[in-house]
Amino acid sequence: MTTRSAAYIAMMAVILCVCSWITVPFTVPFTMQTFAVYCALLLLGGKRGLMAIGLYILLGLVGLPVFSGFRGGPGHLLGPTGGYILGFLFTGLGYLLMETKLQSLHFLPRILLLALDLVPCYLAGTLWFTAVSSLNGSHTGFFAALSLCVLPYLPLDLLKLVLAERICARVRRHLPGEQGAIDK
Numbered sequence: 001m002t003t004r005s006a007a008y009i010a011m012m013a014v015i016l017c018v019c020s021w022i023t024v025p026f027t028v029p030f031t032m033q034t035f036a037v038y039c040a041l042l043l044l045g046g047k048r049g050l051m052a053i054g055l056y057i058l059l060g061l062v063g064l065p066v067f068s069g070f071r072g073g074p075g076h077l078l079g080p081t082g083g084y085i086l087g088f089l090f091t092g093l094g095y096l097l098m099e100t101k102l103q104s105l106h107f108l109p110r111i112l113l114l115a116l117d118l119v120p121c122y123l124a125g126t127l128w129f130t131a132v133s134s135l136n137g138s139h140t141g142f143f144a145a146l147s148l149c150v151l152p153y154l155p156l157d158l159l160k161l162v163l164a165e166r167i168c169a170r171v172r173r174h175l176p177g178e179q180g181a182i183d184k
Helices: 003-021 034-045 046-061 082-103 108-117 119-135 144-147 155-171
Strands: none
Touching: 003 034, 003 046, 034 046, 034 082, 034 155, 046 082, 046 155, 082 108, 082 119, 119 144
16 A cells, blocks of 8 residues: 555545534434545545545544544444444445446436445444344334434435535546546
8 A cells, every 4th residue: 555545545534534523413413424435435446435434433443532523432333323333334345346337327327326335334323223222221123213313314315425426526537547536
């Protein structure tokens, strides 16, 4: 790995931190994390974008206040909403698997495929939320958790995805190297 690649990965992890601090409190806090996750993947590519997401999660795991509400530590990841944060790794893996296909698609099919990539994140987070709430005695069912933690956020996440795709498409045009990602 080059120094430049490591710097890009670190920079995107910092952008993820900053975007998680932009918070509107709700059952699951509304943040700009999804936007930053897609920016990392769209600008760095699947492999390095996944590394940036992993670095962000690792920073929070060791206790740095990088998650929403300036929280960090294993307790936050093990809490009810931690599964959504860990689910970002599944989004990155999904992107990595379909990266070559995405580069050949036009805007609308590309957005639809990227939106499908949110499903594993939502699934992991909802299953986690259900399990943790059961352990805490509230016994929230899967569909109740889905309607509480995913459905209200779906339109906003799709908007953040479109915004990330449009912004990254413009940024890529002004960067040296291949058009697919920064300095592949």
